[in-house]
Amino acid sequence: MRPWQALILVVLLAFFAISSGWHxxxxxxxxxxxxxxxxxxxxxxxxxxxxxxxxxxATRIQVGEIFDERLMLDNVSVMPKLWVQIADGSxxxxxxxxxxxxxxxxxxxxxxxxxxxxxxxxxxxxxxxATSGDPFGMFRRRVxxxxxxxxxxxxxxxPISNFVLFxxxxxxxxxxxxxxxxxxxxxxxxxxxxxxxxxxxxxxxSSAHFNQLMVKEFDLDPAMDAWIFLxxxxxxxxxxxxxxxxxxxxxxAATIATYLLRQDLSLGVIVNGEHREFLSLDRGDRQIExxxxxxxxxxxxxxxxxxxxLAVDAFHLGRNTxxxxxxxSNSRDWHDGVRHxxxxxxxxxxxxxxxxxxxxxxxxxxxLALLEGAGVPVLRVKSGDPxxxxxxxxxxxxFARRR
Amino acid sequence: MxxxxxxxxxxxxxxxxQGEEPGKERRTPQIGSFLAHFRLAEGWFxxxxxxLVVYSTIWCVQAVSWVSHLSLLTPITAVGLxxxxxxxxxxxxxxxxxHLLAFVLGLALAFWQTSSVDYAGSTxxxxxxxxxxxxxxxxxxxxxxxxxFLFFILAxxxxxxxxxxxxxxxxxxxxxxxxxxxxxxxxxxxxxxAGYVIFLVIFLVAALLxxxxxxxxxxxxxxxxxxxRCSDDLNWEFMQAGALISLGILVFFLDTALGLCQPAxxxxxxx
Numbered sequence: 001m002r003p004w005q006a007l008i009l010v011v012l013l014a015f016f017a018i019s020s021g022w023h024x025x026x027x028x029x030x031x032x033x034x035x036x037x038x039x040x041x042x043x044x045x046x047x048x049x050x051x052x053x054x055x056x057x058a059t060r061i062q063v064g065e066i067f068d069e070r071l072m073l074d075n076v077s078v079m080p081k082l083w084v085q086i087a088d089g090s091x092x093x094x095x096x097x098x099x100x101x102x103x104x105x106x107x108x109x110x111x112x113x114x115x116x117x118x119x120x121x122x123x124x125x126x127x128x129x130a131t132s133g134d135p136f137g138m139f140r141r142r143v144x145x146x147x148x149x150x151x152x153x154x155x156x157x158x159p160i161s162n163f164v165l166f167x168x169x170x171x172x173x174x175x176x177x178x179x180x181x182x183x184x185x186x187x188x189x190x191x192x193x194x195x196x197x198x199x200x201x202x203x204x205x206s207s208a209h210f211n212q213l214m215v216k217e218f219d220l221d222p223a224m225d226a227w228i229f230l231x232x233x234x235x236x237x238x239x240x241x242x243x244x245x246x247x248x249x250x251x252x253a254a255t256i257a258t259y260l261l262r263q264d265l266s267l268g269v270i271v272n273g274e275h276r277e278f279l280s281l282d283r284g285d286r287q288i289e290x291x292x293x294x295x296x297x298x299x300x301x302x303x304x305x306x307x308x309x310l311a312v313d314a315f316h317l318g319r320n321t322x323x324x325x326x327x328x329s330n331s332r333d334w335h336d337g338v339r340h341x342x343x344x345x346x347x348x349x350x351x352x353x354x355x356x357x358x359x360x361x362x363x364x365x366x367x368l369a370l371l372e373g374a375g376v377p378v379l380r381v382k383s384g385d386p387x388x389x390x391x392x393x394x395x396x397x398x399f400a401r402r403r
Numbered sequence: 404m405x406x407x408x409x410x411x412x413x414x415x416x417x418x419x420x421q422g423e424e425p426g427k428e429r430r431t432p433q434i435g436s437f438l439a440h441f442r443l444a445e446g447w448f449x450x451x452x453x454x455l456v457v458y459s460t461i462w463c464v465q466a467v468s469w470v471s472h473l474s475l476l477t478p479i480t481a482v483g484l485x486x487x488x489x490x491x492x493x494x495x496x497x498x499x500x501x502h503l504l505a506f507v508l509g510l511a512l513a514f515w516q517t518s519s520v521d522y523a524g525s526t527x528x529x530x531x532x533x534x535x536x537x538x539x540x541x542x543x544x545x546x547x548x549x550x551x552f553l554f555f556i557l558a559x560x561x562x563x564x565x566x567x568x569x570x571x572x573x574x575x576x577x578x579x580x581x582x583x584x585x586x587x588x589x590x591x592x593x594x595x596x597a598g599y600v601i602f603l604v605i606f607l608v609a610a611l612l613x614x615x616x617x618x619x620x621x622x623x624x625x626x627x628x629x630x631x632r633c634s635d636d637l638n639w640e641f642m643q644a645g646a647l648i649s650l651g652i653l654v655f656f657l658d659t660a661l662g663l664c665q666p667a668x669x670x671x672x673x674x
Contacts, residue, residue, distance in 0.1 A: 001578040098631035137618035
């Protein structure tokens with residue numbers, strides 16, 4: 001019953017009571033009025049003195065991990081709360097942090113929400129609203145408890161211990177030592193101090209050991225930059241949800257990028273999806289974070305296609321550079337871009353996602369074979385393939401398997 | 404509370420224990436499915452409260468004793484309540500047809516009962532009387548035939564029970580049901596001694612508890628739809644608090660209604 005309906009009933013009862021003068025009707029009017037007022041006060045006071053807290057360990061999490069948060073609702077007043085509905089407006093798929101609590105005075109309700117993260121992206125936790133009302137369902141009240149905050153679900157990174165796309169290993173990763181004049185991250189040996197050497201190069205422990213000043217010598221960094229081209233052009237994507245070329249592509253890119261960055265290589269990422277995403281070359285843990293953050297939110301879209309992307313970004317790539325192209329495209333129009341890179345001394349490898357396997361369509365023409373013929377290492381990935389194993393497998397073994 | 408919930412959930416999702424008798428395993432679901440036919444989603448307690456509301460009205464009608472043989476109202480109301488629950492819960496027969504069925508069943512039951520008690524089972528005598536009453540009504544005369552009045556009261560008793568159940572379990576409007584019963588109750592209460600106000604007390608207690616129970620049921624459905632979990636003791640505390648409120652209001656009612664033991668003054672509706 002709506003409050004206005006109850007009010008009309010009270011007025012009608014009062015009217016009949018006055019016009020008939022019958023005592024029973026008077027009493028019924030009082031009862032209804034009392035019920036009405038009591039319900040109103042109940043609903044008004046039901047959300048007073050409530051404190052809500054949500055304690056989650058992380059603001060970022062990876063696909064495949066469980067997002068676990070503990071939620072607490074404190075009733076700091078002495079009055080009990082018959083029912084308080086906590087509704088959580090989180091956008092994280094499958095995350096149900098809502099609860100309906102019945103609480104005594106000065107009591108606390110705690111509950112946990114555990115969600116397996118299956119989808120990458122930026123999601124919203126909250127807003128959290130509390131709703132309560134009277135026991136007869138006449139009045140209802142709602143208050144905002146917390147404002148929303150962001151949760152970033154990073155793409156899945158597969159634990160690979162090896163990634164050999166090029167026969168003979170990655171270029172620029174040889175054992176040749178090249179001395180650096182400036183300080184680098186690779187301190188390789190020590191030598192005697194010469195006049196003019198910077199004092200900050202002195203290695204004090206060795207100096208104490210040899211009883212003469214010794215200085216550190218540095219090597220140049222491994223001269224290799226890696227670029228990952230992730231093709232998320234909507235026109236070439238296939239499949240849906242987790243079993244889509246988009247998600248496979250992102251997972252492969254995230255895995256390779258993390259692996260290469262942990263090998264202390266410089267890495268940049270270019271994604272042509274809804275928007276063109278360009279992450280310039282850098283190395284280290286901070287770059288891993290940046291790459292994963294970028295890959296967490298990229299979406300397939302009608303941005304530039306792979307051909308255009310290769311043409312636009314080719315000038316970033318010079319000698320001693322590796323370009324890894326991840327694409328589900330079966331078109332030949334971007335092959336010229338690859339050949340152009342090869343002519344410029346860029347080592348190019350292609351990870352081809354077989355789009356037809358994601359849509360369960362008949363296999364299209366294998367255009368990647370043309371690139372293989374031109375000496376470009378190609379790794380083909382189908383829907384359902386074990387990605388970690390595929391990336392770790394030696395290229396010779398892959399080639400033998402295909403034969 | 405948390406542990407209890409987890410424990411209960413694990414019990415629900417756990418596989419049946421090994422070593423249990425195979426026959427027992429097979430029998431339990433069968434009994435469960437058999438009992439499921441008699442399950443009322445709103446709970447049988449809500450039906451008990453609804454019956455109490457309707458019967459407090461019917462008992463009041465019987466107390467007024469408009470005609471003799473009004474004790475027949477008790478079984479007819481029971482049939483009306485049961486038929487109402489079945490009609491409200493079934494989804495195969497269209498709404499209009501089921502109302503028509505209820506109407507015909509109510510008239511048939513009332514006709515059968517009236518002919519049994521007033522005409523020793525002679526249906527033709529009752530038909531003749533109804534025909535005569537119809538002619539008299541059209542001609543502008545008055546009839547003093549109690550059997551016609553009994554027939555109408557029985558039919559209306561059935562229809563009141565049927566409508567009340569329908570309003571609660573199908574159209575989800577318990578307030579409308581209470582309003583309909585309250586009108587009948589008050590009309591009858593105005594024609595008897597003030598001591599019979601006990602029917603109003605029963606009506607109010609049952610009505611408040613029914614509203615409470617129904618509101619809790621509707622809320623729990625909404626919470627389930629929204630994927631919200633509920634604390635284990637919610638139902639119990641809800642009903643406990645509601646019962647306390649109802650009792651409080653009744654104490655207030657009885658306190659205010661101490662002066663009720665006086666003759667009925669609602670003379671406009673007297674027989």
